[in-house]
Structure formats: C-alpha cells, structure tokens
Amino acid sequence: MDEDDVVRYLLKREEQIMERLCAFLRIPSVSTDPAFAEGMRKAQSFLLVWLESMGLRDVQLLDGSGHPAVYGAWEGAPGKPTILIYGHYDVMPPDPVEAWVSPAFEPTIRSGRLYARGASDVKGSTAIALETIEGFLKVRGACPVNIKVFLEGEEESGSASLRTIVDRFRPLLQADAMISADGGRASADIPTINVGCRGLVELEVSVKTAAKDLHSGRYGGAVRNAAHEMARIIATLHDERGAIAVPDLVAAVPELTSDAREQTARFPFDDGEFVREVGGLAHGEPGYSVREQLTLRPALDINGMWSGYIGTGSKTIIPNVAHAKLSLRTVPEQSIEHAVAALKAHLQSVTPQGVDLTIDDPGTGAEAFSLPSGHPLVICARKVLREATGKDPVLVRLGASVPITVIFEELLDVQTLMFGFNLPDEDVHAPNEFFHVASLAQGLSAWPRLLTALGEFDSGSFRQDERLQG
Amino acid sequence: MDEDDVVRYLLKREEQIMERLCAFLRIPSVSTDPAFAEGMRKAQSFLLVWLESMGLRDVQLLDGSGHPAVYGAWEGAPGKPTILIYGHYDVMPPDPVEAWVSPAFEPTIRSGRLYARGASDVKGSTAIALETIEGFLKVRGACPVNIKVFLEGEEESGSASLRTIVDRFRPLLQADAMISADGGRASADIPTINVGCRGLVELEVSVKTAAKDLHSGRYGGAVRNAAHEMARIIATLHDERGAIAVPDLVAAVPELTSDAREQTARFPFDDGEFVREVGGLAHGEPGYSVREQLTLRPALDINGMWSGYIGTGSKTIIPNVAHAKLSLRTVPEQSIEHAVAALKAHLQSVTPQGVDLTIDDPGTGAEAFSLPSGHPLVICARKVLREATGKDPVLVRLGASVPITVIFEELLDVQTLMFGFNLPDEDVHAPNEFFHVASLAQGLSAWPRLLTALGEFDSGSFRQDERLQG
The missing domain is CATH 3.30.70.360 (Alpha-Beta Plaits)
Structure with missing residues (x-):
C-alpha cells in the first residue's frame, strides 16, 4: 500500500476541504473572553459531529472545568504505534476589530491568502490533520497508526485546565508519541523540523x-x-x-552552546530584513543574532x-x-x-x-521544550520532508511556546513533533491573520506520508530511541 | 430694600429647588464623548426653557461650531453694573461606571450628600446662580444689577469653541465683571475668596x-x-x-514671592491629613508645602x-x-x-x-489667572462672606483651572470672581461625585447678598479700581 492514494483523494477534494475549513473559521471560538462562550460551544459541536462522522470512536468532550477538549480515537492497528494528534479549536480575540480589511470571522480569500482569525493559528493546520485521518478511513478503511485526536479549547488562554484534563483522562490518552498541528513552519522554501520551543x-x-x-x-x-x-x-x-x-x-x-549556535546559523535568515519587514529597527540583547534572540534567549x-x-x-x-x-x-x-x-x-x-x-500569577506557565534529534518523530519528519523537497531539513526551534508539549511529556511520557503548516508571516494574534492557501495542499500531501512513515515503527521503539537519545 | 426678602423666598423654596436640580442632574450632558450628544441637547432645552420662563430676554444658544453656550439677559437696571453669570451645563464622563454606588445620572441623597455626576462640578452651583436671579425677578420684579447668563457646554472638554463663541458674540456679552459658579470653596469652615487659578x-x-x-x-x-x-x-x-x-x-x-507664600500659609491646611484622606503618601516637589505644590507650582x-x-x-x-x-x-x-x-x-x-x-496638540490651553485683590468683586465677596460667617475671608488660589477667566479677560476685558459653593472633598471627575446638601442653602443665602453688594457700585468703578490695583 502506498500513501499516495490518500494524498490523491485529498488533493481532489481540496475545494470541499477549503469549504469545510471556512465553516470552521466562521465560528468565533475565542476562549479568552466570556462574551464568546456561544462560539466555543458551536466549535465543540462542529468538531464532535466531524469526528463522529469520519468514523472515530469514543468521541466526547474531555472536561477539566474550563473549556473542554474534543476527543476521538481510531484504534484498528494493533502492534502499530498510537499517535496523539493535537490541535486547538480556540482562537485569539479579533481586537482591534476596526483594523481588519475583511471581518475576522468571515473567511475571505485575497491573493492566495485565506484571511480569518484562526486561519493560521491553528484551524488551518488542525483541519489538515483531521482531513488526513478522514482520508485514510475513507480510502482504505484504516490508518497506518492508531490515532487519538485531542483538540484543546484553551490554548490561547494559557491552557488553564489542560493539565487537569490530561491528568483526569490519562488512561484514555495513553500513546507513544504526539504530532501537533500547532507550531508551524519556519520558512516556505527551506524544510525545517521544529525540535523545541521557548x-x-x-x-x-x-x-x-x-x-x-x-x-x-x-x-x-x-x-x-x-x-x-x-x-x-x-x-x-x-x-x-x-x-x-x-x-x-x-x-x-544558560550560555548558548556552540552546537546550538551552529544549528541556528544553518537556517538562512536575514536579520535586517526581518526587522524591516515589520517596520522596525534592530533592537534587543547585544551579542546575539536575531534568530538567537528569538529562539535561544x-x-x-x-x-x-x-x-x-x-x-x-x-x-x-x-x-x-x-x-x-x-x-x-x-x-x-x-x-x-x-x-x-x-x-x-x-x-x-x-x-x-x-x-x-x-x-x-495564574500559575499556568509552561517550561521550554526540546525533542531529541534521534527520536522516530524526527526521523520520520526528516524522511517525509526530504522526499517532498529534495532538501535535508534544518532542525529549528520555535520562539513561540507550545505549553502542551511539556504537559504531555510530564503526564503521559510522550514526545511531540510540531508539524503545523502555518508560516511566520501570517499575522498570528494580529489583525488580518491569514493562512497561505498553497499550504493547504502541501499539508495534505505531507501528513499522510508522515503517518505512513510512523506506521513502519512498532510501538516499543519510541520509548527505546528516546532513552538512547536522552 | 433688603436682599433678605429674596433669601427668605429661596430658602422657603429649597425643596422645589432641590427637585429642579435633580431634574438637571438626570440629564447625561457629557461633552467629551459623542455618544452623549442627546444628553447635551436635552440639557440645552432644559436651560432655554428655564431662562425664558424666569423672564430673561434674548434667550438663545450661542454657537461656536462645538457644543453651544446657553444665553439669556436681564437689563432693567440702567447705570448699574452689568454682571456676566458663568456656569457650565456639561459634565465629565461617568467612567468607571461600575464604581458608582448609585448610578451617575440618578441623583441620590445619602447622609447629607447629593450623589450624581455634575452635582459638584458644576450643576449644583450653576443652579444656585439661576435660582438667585429667578428669586429677585419673582420677589421684586428686578435684579440689583444687570444680568447676562452664559452657560458653557464644553468646560469639561477643554472649552474648544469658547473663544470662538465669545469673539463672535462680543457685543452681546459686554459686561463690567463676571461671577462664575465654577471654582468652589476651599473649605466648609473658613470663608475664602478665589483670586486665581492654575x-x-x-x-x-x-x-x-x-x-x-x-x-x-x-x-x-x-x-x-x-x-x-x-x-x-x-x-x-x-x-x-x-x-x-x-x-x-x-x-x-517663577520663584514664589514671600507674599504668595504668606497668603497661602494663612489658610489652615494639614498636609499629612490631605494625602492620608485620599489613601496616599506625601509625594511631589521638595521644598514646598502641599498647598504651595497644589496652587503655586x-x-x-x-x-x-x-x-x-x-x-x-x-x-x-x-x-x-x-x-x-x-x-x-x-x-x-x-x-x-x-x-x-x-x-x-x-x-x-x-x-x-x-x-x-x-x-x-489641540491648542486649547488656558493660562493661569489672577484677580487683583482691590477689585470690587473681591471687596463685595469679602463683605458678604464676613457678614455671613463673622470671619475675614482668606484669599486663596485654585489648583484647578478655569480657562474661561482668561478668555473673558482677553476678549471682553472683564475680571472673574469664582463664587461656586462646591467643596474639595466632593470627588469631582471621579466615581460617586457628590454635592453637600447643606451647601445649597449657604449658596442661596450668599448669592443674593453678593448681587446686592455689587449693585452699590456703578458701572464705571469696575475698570477704574482694576487699574488702580494693576
């Protein structure tokens, strides 16, 4: 079996996939502001119906006394690894609303960009993950790995109840590794793998x-x-x-290691251009490159x-x-x-x-996170990206934070690969947030291949490799 | 003729006067925020009807392209001085609204205090002035001086069009002196006369x-x-x-003169108590008393x-x-x-x-102002307050600003006596603004006596005395 049948199926359906993403984006699921409670409930219903209809089992809301997470599983691949698929359905507030060219909750395509609050962070990439699972189940009736979908509702408000949820549903959430739709790509041209975040x-x-x-x-x-x-x-x-x-x-x-500085320098980056693009001037801690300031300091x-x-x-x-x-x-x-x-x-x-x-102090901090470079998640991502682009991916770190990685590592002993398809220029958290339309097809090609590659490992090898790499 | 017939008439009517003041306070005439435009129009109508019904002539709105002023005149005392009576009908925004014990635009009396936005600043004192004029006209059919009522609508928003209005209606506004209902008393116990402001x-x-x-x-x-x-x-x-x-x-x-420091020291003032009352600690320019910091620096x-x-x-x-x-x-x-x-x-x-x-920079600044101590306005105020309290009034300066004084001096060559009856503890510009109910009767006793005292001067003596005093 080749994963290309699934990729072909998904790419043929791209228009319907875009339509469903737009329906998702129309729901104003702002978790930080109680005024949007109705939008949060609508997003939960939307996802429950979707997961149920694609054939997942145990579809339910996981409650931790805040906004619940949406959960669903497919466990028809005995012996294969079980992969948690993480995304979040909540978005940032649209403020300042008057600065949006088209309204934040009316998805609009202009010049190859899909504008909407949450398009980049992170409904676009979450949709890619869910469409991939649905694709496998539709085309083959099976996924290459066992799947547990976990969609958080409080990522934009500090993941206040995430720890409670994961702890409360620990048996349900047991897995070998996690792939996150959050934590996007560092560049549209150079393949990268996120191996950590602040x-x-x-x-x-x-x-x-x-x-x-x-x-x-x-x-x-x-x-x-x-x-x-x-x-x-x-x-x-x-x-x-x-x-x-x-x-x-x-x-x-801690002082930077020479290895960290070298890895960071491998990623082509124009310091001057970076600050000029946002209309600013260089500013920050002296003695460090901009990439170092952004990811290592x-x-x-x-x-x-x-x-x-x-x-x-x-x-x-x-x-x-x-x-x-x-x-x-x-x-x-x-x-x-x-x-x-x-x-x-x-x-x-x-x-x-x-x-x-x-x-x-709400006490909801999340420590910085690092994924060992020999972990099967990194090996598989490297393989998929090398095949797709013909280039060896650069291992990069995120300046942003994905608090979930630490919580899942601590409570479930799983490592996380960030495999979102959003890009750094998409005005995340700002007015006129958008998602590059071209990223949709790229994500729909890569995700099936990643799941297939992970299916070639068995469940045991995840923890072993992890231990080897420390 | 004794002014006591008018005072008696007003004090007998105190209950109706309080009712009319409350009706005035119920109108949300916030000039700084366009959302309150309807409140501004209602306040104008309220005042136009009042001035007309008490028998003033030429009752009209004076427009300067912002919120208009309300005007009305009584000129039945030939040879007597013409006195401009200044007040303002606009109020500060009620924010933060949630901090009000009773709503800002629902006047409520608790423990001898009338709570409402504008009660102290300055609808209470403006009402005292208007009731006084109405009292003279009702009881005697005449006032001791000629009267020109000028009620501004933009005092709380920097008097943006005041200069335009005064300039445009210069002939109509010709007068010998002005008494302002704004700029209140420094103390409830010690009689004071305001002779200037920052x-x-x-x-x-x-x-x-x-x-x-x-x-x-x-x-x-x-x-x-x-x-x-x-x-x-x-x-x-x-x-x-x-x-x-x-x-x-x-x-x-400029450095403080010893005369200014002496005058300031005459007013009994407890520096420590002043800052403790507002829940703070002493803070500010060293080397100056609190009164000096507040009025002379x-x-x-x-x-x-x-x-x-x-x-x-x-x-x-x-x-x-x-x-x-x-x-x-x-x-x-x-x-x-x-x-x-x-x-x-x-x-x-x-x-x-x-x-x-x-x-x-909206360019609407107003210079600090000083009233010469030998001016008939000061002489009359001194007489009225000495008779009412048995004490020699202290000449004080205001820390607050009354921009109108400078504009009227410059354009109409008139000096202003601030004769408002509000007190410093009334939470002006803050939530739970109030007016001491007892101040109403005190104002209704003093204002008729002040107008009577001014009626003993003739029109010419104002400018002459002013020149003598420099």
Missing part, C-alpha cells in the same frame, strides 16, 4: 497609589500618579538596548498596559490604579519557577513606598 | 514601533515594544521625588495611558502603538506656549531612533 509564563501587574481617581487640578503636584509609577516600574525591566535588566533572572539563563514583553481615562476626549484625572499584562518567554534549562520568583522580587524592589503592588 | 494645557502623546502588533513568541527579544518605549518616556517626566524633570519647563517657572500628570491588549484574559502580543493623555497645570507668569514647546522638545529628545513619536 516556555511561556504570564503575569498581570497592578499598582495602586490612592483610594480613588483624583482631579488633577485639585491634587496635581502633591500625590502619586499610578500611571507614572507603572511607567517607572516597566522602564526598569530592560536596559536601553532592549536586554532584560532583571539581574537574578538573567543570571540563571528569553524575552520579556508587556502585552498590554492601561491606566486612567482612555476614552474619547479628555478627563483630567490622576489615575489611582494602573495595570500591565506581562509575558516571559523562557529557554531550555531556565526554570520558570525561578524566573517568576526573580521577576516578582525585582518588581517589589523597584516599587516605592506608598505604592501598592499586586501581582496576579 | 492654567491648563492637554496633549496626547503616541509612539509607534512597528507596522502592526507582533506575536510575542515570534518576535519577542528582537524588536521594540511600544509599551516599553512609552513607559521609558513617561518615566523621564518626573524625578523619583515627584518633581517635574523637564529642565527647560521648570527653569521658566506646576503639575504634570498622565491622565490616561494605554497600549496593547487590555481586555479579559491574555493576548501575547508585542504592541506596536502606545498612547498617553497628558495634562500640564501652569502657574502665573509661566507661559503655556513656552511650557508646551519645552515639553515637546523634551519628549522628542528622550525618544530613541526607531520609535515614531506623535504629539497631538
């Missing part, structure tokens, strides 16, 4: 300087202003070159800050509170627990007397 | 660091973050003690700042823009034009290459 932890910081907002005429000049205090605190987080200036945090970041960013009157017109108040949402991207061998403790101690130390500092 | 100018500052919001995983560590840049800029505006740190601006502020405040994602949950973006609303309170002999130029130059100088700085 960690992520988020905090919300608030300062309070008075019991209430005060009139700036009546109090201006004699009381603290919460916006000033927040600005002074934020200004201490980086030096003027853009390097993180939280000493205890920085001290615990930590990043600390204010994701949002607000204080006082931000409506139309003016309101001459002295704000009594100010807030900032903060995220820290960590690297391997950097402990999130230590980094957060260092960050909190720094924030306390720079907050003057008379200012109340509150740090809201 | 100036006010507002700017909106924006920075842009990239063409769009960027994913913090894909870009974090290698690009500028607009929130960081705004924080660094704001942090340069003050030193750690709270003193303004814009050298060219500070250098142009400039203040620079961020009134609002915002950047990135500020909704529920999280969104891991690197914001590409950040905004801040900024206000500067100036003191006499400090030129706004110079201060704004110094501030702009400073902002430019601290903005690094790679960051686009935009400063939106």
Whole structure:
C-alpha cells in the first residue's frame, strides 16, 4: 500500500476541504473572553459531529472545568504505534476589530491568502490533520497508526485546565508519541523540523497609589500618579538596548552552546530584513543574532498596559490604579519557577513606598521544550520532508511556546513533533491573520506520508530511541 | 430694600429647588464623548426653557461650531453694573461606571450628600446662580444689577469653541465683571475668596514601533515594544521625588514671592491629613508645602495611558502603538506656549531612533489667572462672606483651572470672581461625585447678598479700581 492514494483523494477534494475549513473559521471560538462562550460551544459541536462522522470512536468532550477538549480515537492497528494528534479549536480575540480589511470571522480569500482569525493559528493546520485521518478511513478503511485526536479549547488562554484534563483522562490518552498541528513552519522554501520551543509564563501587574481617581487640578503636584509609577516600574525591566535588566533572572539563563549556535546559523535568515519587514529597527540583547534572540534567549514583553481615562476626549484625572499584562518567554534549562520568583522580587524592589503592588500569577506557565534529534518523530519528519523537497531539513526551534508539549511529556511520557503548516508571516494574534492557501495542499500531501512513515515503527521503539537519545 | 426678602423666598423654596436640580442632574450632558450628544441637547432645552420662563430676554444658544453656550439677559437696571453669570451645563464622563454606588445620572441623597455626576462640578452651583436671579425677578420684579447668563457646554472638554463663541458674540456679552459658579470653596469652615487659578494645557502623546502588533513568541527579544518605549518616556517626566524633570519647563517657572507664600500659609491646611484622606503618601516637589505644590507650582500628570491588549484574559502580543493623555497645570507668569514647546522638545529628545513619536496638540490651553485683590468683586465677596460667617475671608488660589477667566479677560476685558459653593472633598471627575446638601442653602443665602453688594457700585468703578490695583 502506498500513501499516495490518500494524498490523491485529498488533493481532489481540496475545494470541499477549503469549504469545510471556512465553516470552521466562521465560528468565533475565542476562549479568552466570556462574551464568546456561544462560539466555543458551536466549535465543540462542529468538531464532535466531524469526528463522529469520519468514523472515530469514543468521541466526547474531555472536561477539566474550563473549556473542554474534543476527543476521538481510531484504534484498528494493533502492534502499530498510537499517535496523539493535537490541535486547538480556540482562537485569539479579533481586537482591534476596526483594523481588519475583511471581518475576522468571515473567511475571505485575497491573493492566495485565506484571511480569518484562526486561519493560521491553528484551524488551518488542525483541519489538515483531521482531513488526513478522514482520508485514510475513507480510502482504505484504516490508518497506518492508531490515532487519538485531542483538540484543546484553551490554548490561547494559557491552557488553564489542560493539565487537569490530561491528568483526569490519562488512561484514555495513553500513546507513544504526539504530532501537533500547532507550531508551524519556519520558512516556505527551506524544510525545517521544529525540535523545541521557548516556555511561556504570564503575569498581570497592578499598582495602586490612592483610594480613588483624583482631579488633577485639585491634587496635581502633591500625590502619586499610578500611571507614572507603572511607567517607572516597566522602564526598569530592560536596559536601553532592549536586554532584560532583571539581574537574578538573567543570571540563571544558560550560555548558548556552540552546537546550538551552529544549528541556528544553518537556517538562512536575514536579520535586517526581518526587522524591516515589520517596520522596525534592530533592537534587543547585544551579542546575539536575531534568530538567537528569538529562539535561544528569553524575552520579556508587556502585552498590554492601561491606566486612567482612555476614552474619547479628555478627563483630567490622576489615575489611582494602573495595570500591565506581562509575558516571559523562557529557554531550555531556565526554570520558570525561578524566573517568576526573580521577576516578582525585582518588581517589589523597584516599587516605592506608598505604592501598592499586586501581582496576579495564574500559575499556568509552561517550561521550554526540546525533542531529541534521534527520536522516530524526527526521523520520520526528516524522511517525509526530504522526499517532498529534495532538501535535508534544518532542525529549528520555535520562539513561540507550545505549553502542551511539556504537559504531555510530564503526564503521559510522550514526545511531540510540531508539524503545523502555518508560516511566520501570517499575522498570528494580529489583525488580518491569514493562512497561505498553497499550504493547504502541501499539508495534505505531507501528513499522510508522515503517518505512513510512523506506521513502519512498532510501538516499543519510541520509548527505546528516546532513552538512547536522552 | 433688603436682599433678605429674596433669601427668605429661596430658602422657603429649597425643596422645589432641590427637585429642579435633580431634574438637571438626570440629564447625561457629557461633552467629551459623542455618544452623549442627546444628553447635551436635552440639557440645552432644559436651560432655554428655564431662562425664558424666569423672564430673561434674548434667550438663545450661542454657537461656536462645538457644543453651544446657553444665553439669556436681564437689563432693567440702567447705570448699574452689568454682571456676566458663568456656569457650565456639561459634565465629565461617568467612567468607571461600575464604581458608582448609585448610578451617575440618578441623583441620590445619602447622609447629607447629593450623589450624581455634575452635582459638584458644576450643576449644583450653576443652579444656585439661576435660582438667585429667578428669586429677585419673582420677589421684586428686578435684579440689583444687570444680568447676562452664559452657560458653557464644553468646560469639561477643554472649552474648544469658547473663544470662538465669545469673539463672535462680543457685543452681546459686554459686561463690567463676571461671577462664575465654577471654582468652589476651599473649605466648609473658613470663608475664602478665589483670586486665581492654575492654567491648563492637554496633549496626547503616541509612539509607534512597528507596522502592526507582533506575536510575542515570534518576535519577542528582537524588536521594540511600544509599551516599553512609552513607559521609558513617561518615566523621564518626573524625578523619583515627584518633581517635574523637564529642565527647560521648570527653569521658566517663577520663584514664589514671600507674599504668595504668606497668603497661602494663612489658610489652615494639614498636609499629612490631605494625602492620608485620599489613601496616599506625601509625594511631589521638595521644598514646598502641599498647598504651595497644589496652587503655586506646576503639575504634570498622565491622565490616561494605554497600549496593547487590555481586555479579559491574555493576548501575547508585542504592541506596536502606545498612547498617553497628558495634562500640564501652569502657574502665573509661566507661559503655556513656552511650557508646551519645552515639553515637546523634551519628549522628542528622550525618544530613541526607531520609535515614531506623535504629539497631538489641540491648542486649547488656558493660562493661569489672577484677580487683583482691590477689585470690587473681591471687596463685595469679602463683605458678604464676613457678614455671613463673622470671619475675614482668606484669599486663596485654585489648583484647578478655569480657562474661561482668561478668555473673558482677553476678549471682553472683564475680571472673574469664582463664587461656586462646591467643596474639595466632593470627588469631582471621579466615581460617586457628590454635592453637600447643606451647601445649597449657604449658596442661596450668599448669592443674593453678593448681587446686592455689587449693585452699590456703578458701572464705571469696575475698570477704574482694576487699574488702580494693576
């Protein structure tokens, strides 16, 4: 049996596949904002019906007291490895909505790009995975490996209940390895395999300087202003070159190995072009290339800050509170627990007397992750990509974070291959997010081949190889 | 004729007067936000009907292409001075609405306080002025002076079209002096006369660091973050003690005269209590008392700042823009034009290459103002307050700004006495704004006596005395 029958079947159906993807994208499944609860429920129904109709068993919602995950399995290949297929059906909020050329939840194709919130992150690649499984079952009545589909509903809101779900449904989720539709390609031209990602932890910081907002005429000049205090605190987080200036945090970041630097340098990358493309100038920790800054070094960013009157017109108040949402991207061998403790101690130390500092820590951080290069997942991905492109894939790391990898490794002892087909230019998390239409066919060709290659291993070889590679 | 017949009439009607004030307060006349346009129109109608029904002539809206002013006149006292009566019918936005104990536009009396947006600033005192005029006309069919009522609709949004209106209707508005219902009392116990106020100018500052919001995983560590840049800029505006740190601006502020310091010290004021009352700690320019900081020294405040994602949950973006609303309170002999130029130059100088700085200057600043202490307005106010309280009033200055004073002085050559009855603890511009119910009767007793005292001067003496006092 050759996997090409399935690939041919899928490519012939590309138009219907695009239609179903658009139906998926029309559902406003924003997990971070309770106003979109109805959209979340609609996305769950959409997926339950799809998994059931393609012939998966045990189709159900896995509840962890947040947004549930959608689950379904096909276990008709005894002796073959069992592969968890990960995707997520939730998307980022569409804000700022007025910046979208076509509405965020009305998928629109322009110039070879499918515009919609979630098109790139990650409904497009999730659809490729599901269509692949359906293709095998339709064409052959069987998949080359056992399949357990796990579609998360809280990836964009910090995977708050993921650990609870995986722990609660541990027996159901037993598998040999995981392929994730999240964590896309680094380049459209150069084949790459993601072998790791940065960690992520988020905090919300608030300062309070008075019991209430005060009139700036009546109090201006004699009381603290919460916006000033927040600005002074934020200004201490980086030096003027853009390097993180939280000493205890920085001290615990390991120096780069020469191997890591060499691997990173193999990926062709134009530092100047990268920053010019987004309309910026080079900025960040000196002594590191942009790729190193993005994938091998930590990043600390204010994701949002607000204080006082931000409506139309003016309101001459002295704000009594100010807030900032903060995220820290960590690297391997950097402990999130230590980094957060260092960050909190720094924030306390720079907050003057008379200012109340509150740090809201949801405790949902995910450590950075690394996949050993000799793991069957990497071997198979290498084979598939080499055959498809004629080039030896470059092993790359992601700057973004896929918290699921750590949770699944820890609770189920499975390693994850990120095999999403999204690309870096697709304005993920921003207005006018899109998915390159050409990526759909590329994904529908590669996924069947990957599952076929994995089917040539037996279940036992996964853990053995992993141990060998440490 | 004694003014006590009018005072008696007004105090007997206090209940009806409170009812009419509540009707006025129920109208959401927020001038800064276009969403309240209907409330602005309702407030205009309410006032037009009131002025017409009490017997004023020439009742009309004075248009300057923004929110119009409401006007009406009584000119039945030939040879007597003509007094402009100033108030404003617009109010601040009610935000944050959730912080109000009773809704902002449902006036509610609790423990001797009338809670409503605008109760203190300045519908309460405006109502006192109008009820006084109506009282004279009802009881005697005449006022002791000629009256021109001018009720502004844009005081809370920087008086954008006030200059245009006053200039356009200059002949109609000719007067000898002005009494303002805005600019309240400094204390409930100690009689005071406001003889000046700080100036006010507002700017909106924006920075842009990239063409769009960027994913913090894909870009974090290698690009500028607009929130960081705004924080660094704001942090340069003050030193750690709270003193303004814009050298060219500070250098142009005149040193305090010993006379100014003595006058300020006459007003009993507990510095520690003042900051404790608002839940803060002492903060601000060293070497000055709190009263001096508030009334004789400039203040620079961020009134609002915002950047990135500020909704529920999280969104891991690197914001590409950040905004801040900024206000500067100036003191006499400090030129706004110079201060704004110094501030702009400073902002430019601290903005690094790679960051686009935009400063939106609506050009609606108002200089600080001073009323000469020998002016008939001060003489009359002193007499009325001494008789009412048995104490010699203290001459005080306001920390807040009443831009109208400068505009009327410049265009109509009239001086302004601020004779509002609001008090400093009334949470102006904040949630749960209120007006002390007891102030209503105090105002209704004082205003008729003030108009009677002014009626003892003739028209010519205003300008003469002014010249004598310089």
